[in-house]
Amino acid sequence: MSDLFSKFDPLIQQRETLLSTGITDPFNLVMESVESPTVAICNGRRTILLGTYNYMGMTFDPDVVQAGKDALDQFGSGTTGSRVLNGTYQGHKECEAALREFYAMDHAMVFSTGYQANLGIISTVAGKDDYIILDIDSHASIYDGCALGNAQIVPFRHNDIEALEKRLKRLPAEAGKLVVLEGVYSMLGDVAPLDKMVKVAKDHGAMVLVDEAHSMGFIGENGRGVAEAQGVIDQVDFIIGTFSKSVGTVGGFCVSNHPKFEILRLVCRPYVFTASLPPSVVATAATSIRKLMHGSNKRAHLWENSKRLHGGLKKLGFTLGTDEPQSAIIAVIMPDLEKGAAMWEALLHEGLYVNLARPPATPANMTLLRCSLCAEHSAEQVEEILGMFEAAGRSTGCIG
Template sequence: MSLFDKFKPLSAQYTRLEASGANPFAIAFDRVLSPTEAMIGDSRILLLGTNNYLGLTYDTNIIAKTIETTQAFGTGTTGSRIANGSYDGHKKLERALKDFYGRKYAMVFSTGYQANLGIISTLAGKNDHLLLDADSHASIYDGSRLGHAQVTRFRHNDPNDLHKRLRRLADVPGDKIVVVEGIYSMLGDTAPLREFAQVKREWGAYLIVDEAHSLGVLGETGRGLAEMQNVESEVDFVVGTFSKSLGSVGGFCVSNLDDFDILRVACRPYMFTASLPPGVIAATMEALHQLRMRPELRLRLIENARRLYAGLTGLGFCLGPEPSPVVSAIMPDPETAFALWSDLLKAGLYTNVSLPPATPNGLALLRSSVSAAHTPQQIDHAIALFERTGRALGLVAAFTAAHTSHPIAASPSLSGASLM
């Protein structure tokens, strides 16, 4: 008996994947050229799976601020903010987030994962109740397991099911805390936040919205789905990440609830980890500034998202329910997802494979994410590669392929796209 025996089924699957010569979980880029291109060996790869929504990772101002701050403050903080002190940058970034969201309080975490882990596990105490959307990200589930509250899940994007569950808890002591996401990372769908807000108000619950994939993407000023659906005042806590639209790493939570700052000495994933390095803080500050000053990035992102969604729909791929920067094609099975992923990569296009249990309803997904930095030509090239490889695998019918040389023109269903 070995300690690792319990991993044997997983290990067998992984070994098969390695043997196939195309393992999406072990890919390494030898050089990254820009937000949209990288090199693997001698092959130039178009990047369509990076979550780099605003394409800010090579922005010269952001890089300059990172270098300048690193030279002034060093490479790392070498400790936690509670044990070893905050730097001026941490406080400035929290002020910038408060200003951006128009909220009284903000806390910065070392990753987005830790932001969910910390906020959810700390807010929901022993006698409280957490109600999670069934398709929640792993960090939300893990946060619920780290805490001591009773946890139930409601049907994905179903305010009526949430209503029933809160009704069942009506006479049960303890606070009720609901967790949903702005854009769901697997299929790119958005939450019916207005309806959820109504239900939470009716039952006196608290609402946490994870805007990881919607910060900088949705809303008139990029604050996310709550801004887009005009329900920010109903959202008690917004959690988010710096590692997608802001192009760095880290997470945050903002709120208007008084006493929020007590979490700084109660929230273990905040207290017992090293704080973000000064250079990362500076990069995030500058990226947030650019997010606010350059709304054209968001518009370009949305155009690209619609273009890819329309193109893949035109090829006959079955996609998530709405156009979004996450564009996932539903595959018949994991083997086909791996095959398409591998063939696309050989053709020079990098995407993602997403499999159960990370995906909803046991779906195997070939997931793409677009960037404001993509040119329309790059999106069209990606669509052409999907067409060629998809046809070779029998996923794109010859008839469809012959009629989609200009996919955007053939997309009337997108006239009511819900991105803005």
């Protein structure tokens, strides 16, 4: 009899081989307590956090935390219902209002996670006879949105403007087309040439969706992302984002100026058929979003951190995912999974947590140590981090 789990045997074997060396499981770390956006206790030891997506450090903001406590007292712990039934509270409307104001757009729709925002919007907007043209390095939630909607998927080479144009030229002129791009790609931390890509998409009659999960709050004059920074935000049809990065809580959203946008609330399955976010979560999100509107000092400090860490790691001899810092993500490329896991553990022993990313989630089968900086990291902490990388790099032989 066939075992439905047999398809996972190679991965089970790879994991057992890795753990048999006595290494800590890099995908099962427990944070026993969290002291701040940048420090936690892991394995009983004070650890600097360089692997969270807490870009703007909002998780411990006193106003944000208080808003959550007040909502918990006033509205209870959950809505126990869908947004289209009993699951829309005053807080959900206020959260959507904050998003409309933040992006200066007409419509905002809040989902229970960022994953569901991509899943819902992509699968609802592009259906069976439509085409989705997407970057080959797109996030899993984008691919899953394509699969759920059953659209024709047309991938193109990462950040390649000519490849995008070639794909669009081959498609029937009258067909429905959605080009899906990301502002910042989360694996290498590189930025898309949205200014050129959006123009190409529009020239070929396609709608454009940009996932700004890793750029919201930080990139752009008002923190609206790469589309704002590159001057094309008005030509983008849908912007997808998440609350689990710069906003510092959980949830997802889509903002748009499309005149028919509101009908999506009735036809988008991942929105209709799931419980809405708890009142405390939307209260923290709305408060955080409103504070991010005035976050220019934090944005400037985060850029300083990014430049300092990128330059320091390069100087130590590490191979990085980008030549220059392009975002708050700095990817350190490892020779293979074994070396990457050893380096990850050595850093943990030094008192530093980073993300270990492995194939198939990574581009070109790379093993990466992904560093995500926070606006709350001090200049001193960045120097401390560089010292930890140097010690771990030498002890594992990753640098000479």
